[in-house]
Every structure is written in structure tokens, then in C-alpha cells.
Amino acid sequence: MEERLQQHLRLIFIPFSCGLFAVATALPIWAAPPRITSINFPSRIETQATAYGEINYQDPDQDVSYAHIDVADGRYYRLTAEAPTMTSSQGQMYFRLNCTPYAQQLTLAITLFDLAGERSAPVEFTFTCGQPPLYDFDTEQAQTLPVSQKIPLNVFILDDGETALAEGATLREDALLDTPRAEVLQMVRENILPKLTGIWDQCAVGFELADVWVVRPEEVQVAGGNLADRLFQREDSSAVIHHGLEAGNLLRQATSTLLQAAQNQEPRSAQALNVLIVGARVLTMWEGRLTDIEGFSGSGWPNYTLVRWGTILEDVTPKQMISTLAHEIGHTLGLPHPDEEGPSDAVLDPVNLMKGSGVTPQPRVHILPSQCRMTERALTEIQVRAAATSSAAPINPPVTQSGTAAVHWLSLCPENLCSGKVSLSVETEGFPDLQSFSFALFEYSADGEHFVEIGVDRTYQDGFSALWDTTKLPSGTYTLRATVIDGRGVRTSVLAKVRVRNG
Ligand SMILES: [Zn+2]
Incomplete structure (x- = not known):
């Protein structure tokens, strides 16, 4: 249920001091955002090969501090890129990137940030590593x-x-x-x-x-x-x-x-x-x-x-x-x-x-x-x-009725004291359509407000039931809730307060 993340690269460079001298003779222009005028990078590189790129930009107040590279498209890992070295002279930055070991098309977007926190508009560039297959997306x-x-x-x-x-x-x-x-x-x-x-x-x-x-x-x-x-x-x-x-x-x-x-x-x-x-x-x-x-x-x-x-x-x-x-x-x-x-x-x-x-x-x-x-x-x-949720009645009373439909506990913990694995079950009456579609949702709550799912039973023929494993729960009082919903959207819940004690 999980996917891998493409990483950002954050490239940092220090402006040459000659740039600062140049600024000293000019009127300061406050909070002027940098602007990228062009990015030069090869359009095709072999897999795993390294290539150098050049960012050309304008920045009236000369305080660009780093470039941020976002992955706009493709799968690009921090691990496949060496920490890139960047140098700058006025209006130019250089970067180095490694292609991935597999063929793909990559689109990266570069944004320049300055010391005042201003940033340029992002500019994208696209290149391929090796010969990528058809582009299905x-x-x-x-x-x-x-x-x-x-x-x-x-x-x-x-x-x-x-x-x-x-x-x-x-x-x-x-x-x-x-x-x-x-x-x-x-x-x-x-x-x-x-x-x-x-x-x-x-x-x-x-x-x-x-x-x-x-x-x-x-x-x-x-x-x-x-x-x-x-x-x-x-x-x-x-x-x-x-x-x-x-x-x-x-x-x-x-x-x-x-x-x-x-x-x-x-x-x-x-x-x-x-x-x-x-x-x-x-x-x-x-x-x-x-x-x-x-x-x-x-x-x-x-x-x-x-x-x-x-x-x-x-x-x-x-x-x-x-x-x-x-x-x-x-x-x-x-x-x-x-x-x-x-x-x-x-x-x-x-x-x-x-x-x-x-x-x-x-x-x-x-x-x-x-x-x-x-x-x-x-x-x-x-x-x-x-x-069912949107038309739900509040669930405070122990049994809520929806028309004539009702849910009752059939089996619960003996004397309402639960330990180990507990078999919970409910019986239903008056639901108009359990046949075409229905299920029961069993939940527990430690505070009576936030409920955690225990299980869902979708077969009504043998009654609705679920197995509640209490072994990892701290001792204390819990609220149990069973909610049954049928094919017409009729929804009814039943609550019970129980104590859990293990060991
Ligand atoms: Zn998955």
C-alpha cells in the first residue's frame, strides 16, 4: 500500500564576491525576485551518465542564494544524483546531474531563491536518460x-x-x-x-x-x-x-x-x-x-x-x-x-x-x-x-432506531468484562433490504468519541459478527459500536460500554 518518493535536490552555492562589489556601486533594489532566462542541458544522456547544465538568470539585487530543483515528471532519486557542485558568476549557475540506471524521460523544474525569500518563476527542462519506452501517461x-x-x-x-x-x-x-x-x-x-x-x-x-x-x-x-x-x-x-x-x-x-x-x-x-x-x-x-x-x-x-x-x-x-x-x-x-x-x-x-x-x-x-x-x-x-452517513441520527442512545429497523447485541463479553479475543455479534430486525446489499461495521472507542474499526462483516445470512482482539489494549472502559447498513441505506447502530482487562 505504499509508493516510493522522488526526492528534491537542493543545490546551494555562494555568490562570488565580485558580484557583491558590483552591487555596491548600484542603487539597491529591494525585494526584486530573480528571473530565469534560460536553462541549458543536454536533451539526451545515456543511463547513469553525468551531464552539466547551466542556468542563466537576471537578478537586479544580486542576492540569489540557491536553486531548488523539483521533479515535475519522472522518477528521480536523491541517491542517483551526486551532491551537485554549483558555482556562479553574475547571472549564471552551473549544476551537475546523473541519469538514472533505467531509461526514462525526466522533467525537472528549477526555481531560484534569494536571500530576501523571493523566488523566481519555475522553469522546466526535459531530458531523457537512455531510450525510454512509450510514454503511457x-x-x-x-x-x-x-x-x-x-x-x-x-x-x-x-x-x-x-x-x-x-x-x-x-x-x-x-x-x-x-x-x-x-x-x-x-x-x-x-x-x-x-x-x-x-x-x-x-x-x-x-x-x-x-x-x-x-x-x-x-x-x-x-x-x-x-x-x-x-x-x-x-x-x-x-x-x-x-x-x-x-x-x-x-x-x-x-x-x-x-x-x-x-x-x-x-x-x-x-x-x-x-x-x-x-x-x-x-x-x-x-x-x-x-x-x-x-x-x-x-x-x-x-x-x-x-x-x-x-x-x-x-x-x-x-x-x-x-x-x-x-x-x-x-x-x-x-x-x-x-x-x-x-x-x-x-x-x-x-x-x-x-x-x-x-x-x-x-x-x-x-x-x-x-x-x-x-x-x-x-x-x-x-x-x-x-x-447513510449524511442522514445519520446522533448515536447517543444505546439503540438508535431507523424506522422499524433495530440492532441488538447477541454476544458480548461475559459480564461486560472483556479479555483476550472476544467474539462480538449482533442480530437485526426490521431492515427492509439485507439481501441485495448489507454490512455491519464493528468499532471500539477509548474516549466514546473516536472510533477504531474492529472489522466489517458483509454476510448477513449467518448473522453479523467480528472478532475483537483486546490483548494489546490498555485496561479500561471502552465503548463498542456496531452499525448495520442495508441496500436501501437504512442505518442503525447499537452501543455498549465494556471493561477490558488482560493479564
Ligand atoms: Zn500500493
Whole structure:
């Protein structure tokens, strides 16, 4: 469920002192942004070969301090580039890059920053390493197929202090969700969404925007504190997400809170998939090791997809990031990696969207009809769940009734004292349509507010049940919740308070 990240290169150079003397004789021009006039770099290099490039620029106040290179397209690793040496004379910088060991087309974008924090407009340059194969991303985007279902997306940009996408957001006192600056909203609506649809139209699925928000993670309460403290850990000077079960639970709790706030502002959010974006400089660790995981997702309810956005530039949308987002949404819709449980024809497809980490230099784009069929159930379930959520009654009373439908506990912990693995089950009455479609969602909560999924049972014939493993939970009081939803969208929950004690 994870993708590898392309890294930024940050090239630093020191201006020659002769440039400073030249400035001393001229009138100072404050806060003048630099402007790149041209980039010279060979258009074709052999794989693994090194080439030198030249940036020509103008900067009236002569205070350019470094160049930032974003990966606009292609798979480019920090590891494959030596720390480039840069020198400068007035209006010129030089850089050195290594091509990757595999053939691909790369587009990099250079931005110059000056000492006053001003930056130039980004300028892209494209080159190929070796002889890349056919370029499927563009071909796929060019083929527009009819769409029969549009899924709304909630896009939450987490202001982790690292992502420039959160810069310039409009602060709203007391509100959990801030408004991003107009350019970011425009990028998501006019660039990301159409390109996601450009991939998913292979399954007749398209995407539309519920809304884009900037979120301050320190304001989002989760079990044990706030999201910033619980999700981001410091390793040296970097923020790190320890990818795993705990991060997944935190993200689901946070998403649940954000979704509630989003619904209050935009009712369509109730039917949306949730996309969380963090800056690419937030690192990921897996089992204690640093990884380049580019995104991951959880398909429980509420679902979430988290991606690390690998560029600071709103007018550059890396194809790799679109591909990763489309891939993670694929997981949310129930698609596995082909080499795990996927259909066999997808295993042979070199640029299949659902291929696992770091296997192809090209962005993955293909979705096969066999895979589209695998998403049908999830698409129906999302619609029904969303419809049920949006009309949900508050769940405070022990049994909530929806018409004549009711849910009762059948088996719970003896004397409400739970230990080890506990079999939970419920019985239902009065649901109009369990036959065509139904499921039960079992959850627990330590604080009565944030629920963690225990399991989903989709077969009603033998009653709905789930196995709750309490062995790793601290002793204490917990709230259990079982929610049943049927084919007509009738939704009813039952709660129970239990105590957990192990050992
Ligand atoms: Zn994956």
C-alpha cells in the first residue's frame, strides 16, 4: 500500500564576491525576485551518465542564494544524483546531474531563491536518460472515456510546516478547516482532478471536488493528544511518520473529525473520499527504517488516502504524484497489488496502476477490465455508506432506531468484562433490504468519541459478527459500536460500554 518518493535536490552555492562589489556601486533594489532566462542541458544522456547544465538568470539585487530543483515528471532519486557542485558568476549557475540506471524521460523544474525569500518563476527542462519506452501517461490522458459515476473528493492539506501548499491559507478563528490560497484550489480543481479522471475513466469512474481545506494538525484532537504530536515524530531535524497500524488509526480518527467539520461546511463532503496531503519533506519510516513511501491508504470507514506531495509549485503537477494518488484510491476501492491478489493479466502489465512500490520508472496508468470489476462492490458500498452517513441520527442512545429497523447485541463479553479475543455479534430486525446489499461495521472507542474499526462483516445470512482482539489494549472502559447498513441505506447502530482487562 505504499509508493516510493522522488526526492528534491537542493543545490546551494555562494555568490562570488565580485558580484557583491558590483552591487555596491548600484542603487539597491529591494525585494526584486530573480528571473530565469534560460536553462541549458543536454536533451539526451545515456543511463547513469553525468551531464552539466547551466542556468542563466537576471537578478537586479544580486542576492540569489540557491536553486531548488523539483521533479515535475519522472522518477528521480536523491541517491542517483551526486551532491551537485554549483558555482556562479553574475547571472549564471552551473549544476551537475546523473541519469538514472533505467531509461526514462525526466522533467525537472528549477526555481531560484534569494536571500530576501523571493523566488523566481519555475522553469522546466526535459531530458531523457537512455531510450525510454512509450510514454503511457500522456497517451492514457489523451484518451477520454465516458464516465458513469463521479466520486467527490475531500482534499485536506495538512500544514505540517513543510508543505508550501498550506502557505497563504486564510486563517479562520475557531474553525478546524482553513481556506487554501486561490492558486492551490485552482491547481486541484483544474489539474489534479481532471488527471485523476483521465486515469480512472478506464473504469468509467471520474472525480469531482467536494472542497479543498488547509488543516492545522495541532488543532485536530485524536486519542492521546493532537494529530501533530501523535503523527509527526522528530528524527534529527525532520518530521517523520511511522507508517503502520498506529498511524493508520490516528489518520482514521483525524479523518473522521475532519469529515464531520467538512460536512458542516459542504454537505457533499459526506459522500466523498478523503485525501490528505503532506509535504514531501515529511519522511516516512516503516518498521524502524527510513523509507521513501510516497503514499498510503486505509479502506476502513472513513477511508483516507495520504500522499506526500513532491513539489512546492502549484503550477507543476508531477505525473508520479497523480499516479500515486490514483493508485492509493485504487486500494480504497478494493484493488490489491497485482502480485499479491490481483488478476493475473495485471501482473503482466508493465505500467499497471496497481503495481507495487518502485517497480517502474514510468508513472503507472493502466487499469484493466478485470480490475474495474473488482471495484464495483466498493463503489456501491461507498455510495450507500455515504448516503447513510449524511442522514445519520446522533448515536447517543444505546439503540438508535431507523424506522422499524433495530440492532441488538447477541454476544458480548461475559459480564461486560472483556479479555483476550472476544467474539462480538449482533442480530437485526426490521431492515427492509439485507439481501441485495448489507454490512455491519464493528468499532471500539477509548474516549466514546473516536472510533477504531474492529472489522466489517458483509454476510448477513449467518448473522453479523467480528472478532475483537483486546490483548494489546490498555485496561479500561471502552465503548463498542456496531452499525448495520442495508441496500436501501437504512442505518442503525447499537452501543455498549465494556471493561477490558488482560493479564
Ligand atoms: Zn500500493
